[in-house]
Amino acid sequence: MDENQILQQLEKHKFYHIIQLTENLSTPGDPVAVPIQDVPLRALRTLDIKDKRVLDIGCRDGLFCFEAEKLGAKEVIGIDNDLSMAAIEFLIPFFNSTVKMYQLNLLDLKPETFGMFDVILFPGVLYHLRYPFWSLKLIKDVLQEGGKIIIETAVYMDDNQKAMLFCPIGSESPYEPTSCTFFNLKGLMDTLLSLDFVVEDIELLHNNIDLLSLAPEGITYSITQPIKHWIDRATFICSKQPSIEQPRVMDYWNSTHDVHTTQKL
Structure with a gap:
């Protein structure tokens, strides 16, 4: 796919994440959110992701999903209650990615839905939740003992x-x-x-x-x-x-x- 074809695809979709596509092109997401997203991205890169099952809650366009895949995750699943068609129709095929994304509300997440995970990514969601304590309990129930969670x-x-x-x-x-x-x-x-959950590190x-x-x-x-x-x-x-x-x-x-x-x- 050449740059003109990529630009044509970008015009078809609305993006939230800014994701690098080529040396010269990236998705036209929200630049205001980039400094906020950079902190949990750095945190993710400190974890041993290789051969792990990873869940991204509130995945949107897949910024954290694709990063986990690059870091060697065995399987990456993203859920969002407003599924990104930009990710499904363009980004996953563009990257030839094995990331799977589903439209699902966190409150409907159970161990039998996707099984258990070694790493859970939870950026930019908690402050939106009307039922925060119950939501954190549901997340706990799908995280393996000794597993890691990144909360932003x-x-x-x-x-x-x-x-x-x-x-x-x-x-x-x-x-x-x-x-x-x-x-x-x-x-x-x-x-x-x-x-x-034992807190191991915090960055403001x-x-x-x-x-x-x-x-x-x-x-x-x-x-x-x-x-x-x-x-x-x-x-x-x-x-x-x-x-x-x-x-x-x-x-x-x-x-x-x-x-x-x-x-x-």
Whole structure:
């Protein structure tokens, strides 16, 4: 396919991701999103992807799917609740890619849908979710023990002393109406820990705080100076580990139990 033919194909589709096609041509996506996407892309390149099964949640045009494939993934599946025809009709054939994409809402994802995955990519989705805790639980259920997840999301920056969730609706959202879930850093880290995800690394888009790594409890952080409440972007690399929370607390959350009967946690 020569450059004129590629340009003709590009005119047929709408793109969100900017994906390099040739030395001179790339898809005409949103340049504002590129610095945000670059952080989880860097995180992805630090992982051992070779021969792994990878799931990209909210894959859109496939920027992260194709990168995982380049890194040697055995199988890459992307899901999105608004499937990209640009990816299906043009990009996958253009790259002669084996990536598979499906129109699927995260809330319909189950282990029997595609099986279990070694790596899950979850960039730019969490802050859009009306049911964030349940969604993270569904993701946990399709990730292999010891598997890795990369989460990139908008976060609410405050003094970070309490685990918080800012959940605006409508015009109160700092972005737009579908953006309704903004954890602060402690809130998301504590939530992930309660779901057996150990945070191994965090990178902020605007690095105005110091993040201090303390093993074995995980990563903590300190605010170096008072800051106004605002929205930043954060990328988390996490691994799924055996149950971290107290077993009886997990029973209380997830199943029937005798906590009230025995008065024991």
